[in-house]
Amino acid sequence: MHRSLLIGVILLLAVVVLVLGLFWEPDKTISPEIAQKPQGGDFTLQSSTGPVHLKEFRGKVVVLFFGYTMCPDVCPTSMGQLSLVLNDLPEEELAQVQGLFISVDPERDTLERLQTYGQYFHSRIQGVTGTLEQVAAVAKMYGAAFRKSEQQNGEGYSMDHTADLYLIDRDGSLHSSVRHGAPSSELLQLLRQLLSRD
Amino acid sequence: MKLKNYFAMFLMGLMFGAQAVAGTAADAVSVNDPYVRAMPPGQPTSAGFMGITNNSKQDLVLKDAEGSVAKKVELHTHTMKDGMMSMHKVDKIDLPAGKMVMLKPGGLHVMLMGLKQDLKPGDNVSLTLVFSDGSKKQLEVPVRKIQMMMKKQDAKQHNKHMHH
Numbered sequence: 296m297h298r299s300l301l302i303g304v305i306l307l308l309a310v311v312v313l314v315l316g317l318f319w320e321p322d323k324t325i326s327p328e329i330a331q332k333p334q335g336g337d338f339t340l341q342s343s344t345g346p347v348h349l350k351e352f353r354g355k356v357v358v359l360f361f362g363y364t365m366c367p368d369v370c371p372t373s374m375g376q377l378s379l380v381l382n383d384l385p386e387e388e389l390a391q392v393q394g395l396f397i398s399v400d401p402e403r404d405t406l407e408r409l410q411t412y413g414q415y416f417h418s419r420i421q422g423v424t425g426t427l428e429q430v431a432a433v434a435k436m437y438g439a440a441f442r443k444s445e446q447q448n449g450e451g452y453s454m455d456h457t458a459d460l461y462l463i464d465r466d467g468s469l470h471s472s473v474r475h476g477a478p479s480s481e482l483l484q485l486l487r488q489l490l491s492r493d
Numbered sequence: 494m495k496l497k498n499y500f501a502m503f504l505m506g507l508m509f510g511a512q513a514v515a516g517t518a519a520d521a522v523s524v525n526d527p528y529v530r531a532m533p534p535g536q537p538t539s540a541g542f543m544g545i546t547n548n549s550k551q552d553l554v555l556k557d558a559e560g561s562v563a564k565k566v567e568l569h570t571h572t573m574k575d576g577m578m579s580m581h582k583v584d585k586i587d588l589p590a591g592k593m594v595m596l597k598p599g600g601l602h603v604m605l606m607g608l609k610q611d612l613k614p615g616d617n618v619s620l621t622l623v624f625s626d627g628s629k630k631q632l633e634v635p636v637r638k639i640q641m642m643m644k645k646q647d648a649k650q651h652n653k654h655m656h657h
């Protein structure tokens with residue numbers, strides 16, 4: 296009798312564990328960094344010439360992009376567009392703009408490589424990165440996201456990533472973002488608007 | 494008996510004739526404004542873009558692309574996944590009869606992986622399109638900076654607006 300009670304308790308416990316295992320799911324939200332409204336904020340990352348603090352650029356308009364140098368299409372399109380727009384600015388305005396290319400692939404993108412990459416598109420574009428955690432934290436603040444693509448091939452991996460350009464005003468606040476593929480005129484207009492503010 | 498033979502030959506002749514008129518996929522396709530994107534020195538990847546028009550009355554299929562400029566040449570596309578641009582290989586690109594399919598930035602492209610040379614504006618790269626019937630079309634493709642392409646595009650859009 297004593298024994299059958301024990302077996303009963305064990306069976307009951309087993310059922311409880313099974314049910315919990317089947318139906319209880321901890322909160323698994325996907326990509327919260329995209330869902331929340333991004334607030335922006337200060338950060339420090341590394342460049343080939345030393346640390347780069349967003350704070351250094353107070354008084355300037357900053358354009359942020361998250362990408363990686365081995366990106367064959369999306370990143371060069373956005374950087375090409377940014378350089379095109381920067382070339383449309385008169386010199387005194389150009390001096391008040393800083394472009395930052397933040398690599399989401401620090402595993403392969405060395406600081407030297409990032410330097411070359413930024414400069415290739417425009418002298419006002421600087422390539423920066425950090426540890427994967429640091430870059431992920433900055434991406435989260437700005438509403439960007441990235442991950443290693445599942446599709447691997449003989450020549451290495453590619454990265455999935457958001458491809459918006461983020462505009463930061465002279466006070467260091469995130470002002471707006473321009474989606475990938477938007478016409479250059481949209482970026483130029485926003486830049487002009489931010490530059491005209493004091 | 495003899496008449497039957499003539500008839501068979503006539504039929505065969507018709508069939509060969511039809512095939513000759515239809516030609517290969519490579520002959521039925523024309524390529525519009527191809528270019529490969531210039532990249533910073535040392536860059537291992539790039540992409541080729543173009544408009545491909547199927548001038549025939551049959552649907553055709555682009556199966557592959559080849560080129561000695563890179564270790565690996567593939568047909569690729571981009572899709573939006575969870576708000577992120579994601580690139581992947583495609584097994585084929587359908588070319589509907591009488592239509593132009595655009596390989597363009599942000600979408601379909603000829604992916605070049607493991608570049609064997611730097612791609613500088615003004616260079617030419619040879620690429621080969623391979624169709625499902627096995628026919629091939631060889632192209633001499635200029636290397637261009639993306640900025641130049643965009644300027645052209647912006648100007649086109651501008652012109653369109655002016656006409657309205």
Ligand SMILES: [Cu+2]
Nearest residue numbers: 367569580604
């Ligand atoms: Cu690709």
